[in-house]
Amino acid sequence: MDFDVVVAGGGSAGLAAAVASARLGARTLLIERNGLLGGMASAALVHSICGLYRLPNGTAAPVLANAGFAAEFAKRLLAAGGASGPMRMGRVEVLLQRPVAFAQLCDAIARETPHLEIRLQSEIVAAEAGSITLVWRGCTGKVTGQAFVDATGDAVLAAFRGAPCEMETTRLQRPAYIFALGGVEAGRLGDDARLRLARQISQAVKANTLPAAALGAHLRESPQAAEAFVTIDLDGGTDFNPLDAVCLSRLETEGREVAVRLAEFLRREVEGFAGSYVAAWPARAGVRESRRIVGCYRLEAEDLERGAQFEDTVAYAAWPMELRETATGPRLRFPTGEEPCGIPLRALHARDDEALFMAGRCISCSHEAQASVRVIGTCLATGEAAGLAAALKVLHGEGDAAAVNAAREKIVHEHR
Template sequence: MSRTENPVLTPQVLVVGAGSAGTAAAIAAAETGADTLLVEASGHVGGTLARQLLEHSAGFHDAAGNQVTGGVGQRIVTLLQEYGGSPGHIPDDVSYTATRTPVNHSELSMCEAVLLRRAGVHLLLNTVVVDVETAAGTGGNEGGGTGTTVTAVVAEIPGRGRTTIRPGIVVDCSGDAVVFALAGASFQTDRADATQPGSLLLKLGGVDYAPLLKYAADNPDDLRPDSRIGAAGDDHANLWGFGKLLARGHADGRLSWRRTEMHLAAWPSRGEAVLNLTRTAVEPGASHGDAYLKLAQQVMETVAWFREYVPGGRLAYLAEVADRVGVRESRRIRGVVTLTEDDVKQGRRSAQSVGQGAFPIDVHDANSAGLSHTDGLASAYDIPYGILVGAEHDNLLAAGRCVSSTHEANGSARITATCFATGEAAGTAAALAVLDGVAPRLLDVGELQARLRQRGVIGAR
């Protein structure tokens, strides 16, 4: 990456956001041959899956157990297994999907960093994108563009101040579509009043699983139907329910908000549990500071409730809290193609497929205490290349939860395994486009698909 005396960086590909999508995008772009810079607003890589303490990665397999996510996502899981930080893909105890992939969150982050280094990615941490410069006419017709490009991304770098980055292609994996927003792009507007709520996940230690699992076995009506109840000595367990205990806690005034279910990811042999329970409305693109303050109160109420109401919870203690508010949905770009609910439910195929998704449409209701969608899918659906390509700017791609999708379709596409897939596709496309000198929308999709197949991506036709 070249530098001058003035703080100007000129990577061929700039990836913004080092979560699941951004990590995959940066690795893919660098391995495809592009000089790649990854910038991340926090002090570490891994994003929501690692630092929001997400219970596990999901979406690697369809309902029949066929793997649908390979490539970088699978490479991360494999490396994590080698280091002992994950058992790999295991059956889902609650029968919501075929498999889930428990991870040690800190080890996941480190494994992603290892792969970024091996790929030769340049990484800037604690670096916040604060402005974007665009120009009309600079895209030109030579590369097949519309003439509107992002000419510079301005970032605040610790110890350096505001630094100008002049990339060839930008892949926005920020989750909130920060680059698109600063570039003046328009967004999907369906169900704008129903954006999914945010959460703050927490990890408990000191949980006695013998009485907890006995309660689960003795009260099958308080768990999701067809749940598998394991043993106290198991390494991993997955429990979804506890609505009766939650209702009691709310009625008694112990829980200030109402929830109909809790998701508990368990490590019985270690006495640990990650709880997905807290909830509040979040504004797309906001700092989420007020939401954090509200959720912090809910975290403490959850710990007290767990000790008093959940069998085996008497000696539980708060071991860790996510370092960020977990955002399920925010801005979704307007792309060349939009993924719809019907595409997802019908398992629709696309001649321009760059990967597949298969997780149920999972939508937490913004206006109730439960979920509005838990729609299982009979088969995988294709990810069309066009949902990654911005409709209004020549050199902007997106991956992760901000891809071009409807509210319902995003309930499936936002899942981490699918974010790995969209990130890898976008990063590979960005590298090919900048090396071939064309706008991403006019990239030879056949060439892109061939490259993705070589990388082990599943569903790139």
């Protein structure tokens, strides 16, 4: 099958890239290894959308950081009843969402988008200059394209194409394991209740009633009645490698083991949880950081801190650098100014591969900068920009930042 643009990875960044490309009229293929779209927001049960809104600066209402697909997706998710908020949490605004609703909206948008085809449950096993080899259920097939977007989170396509990549070896962000609890009594997870619960969990860990991995577990009510999400930050260990199947297998089984023990503890010891039960496991653990692609520009921590602006800005990073390298919980580094950092198109274009663009958590950036740009709201924005750039390159021979931003404005006007 021949396409203009091929997008690898059907998470928030990949969906945004594929939809943006197809809306410009490019014949677009979106490849996803799971059986549903949405990535971390659906498969890993990440239930809060971060990075959609600028940091509060005294304004009465939250302000969206990025126009275009990110704003459109948030509006439609809220209208469908799949999200609530935005909610102020300290110095940030987040949108709480239901993973089932997120995946449903992804399907709806994909269905209504002309020129877009989807290949679910398809894994990339090889790539050449103009083609990708896929495998599914013991079968193989090849698809060709003129431009490609890697939104796999692990830079899978870039690695197969031989594009330079980088990855931390000792400071990787800790992975998360998130599961859903049903049967939780309403009103049991207010601020005071969460503080009491954190103390109970801490005491249980000290008494060896709960494993150490349960320390720092965070519970949050879902927009769905009687439902809560539980997030556990796992210690990948000194040999943690998010690209290694043995390591990932250990991570998944450990996550479920800790979750079962924590769910039993809540049911037995915590008021309001007597009738609770595990309602859903994630399809996979939430890996926060992995391999990144070397681009024409590398976004640095200093850029995020000072709110850097670039001539080729095509998206904005509005989330603080959320570093989760240790068991002590997140360490937030906020910008020193009020303006969100621009993300240049050069950081979405592979340095040594003219036909390869990237979006999501594998864009060209440092370890610290990635702790900001990896969140879903920003991934929606970088995905749209990369998809527009790829489609413009195929359809018009080039797609600079001005053309990308103009195309976004045109699409916004058409989809109001």
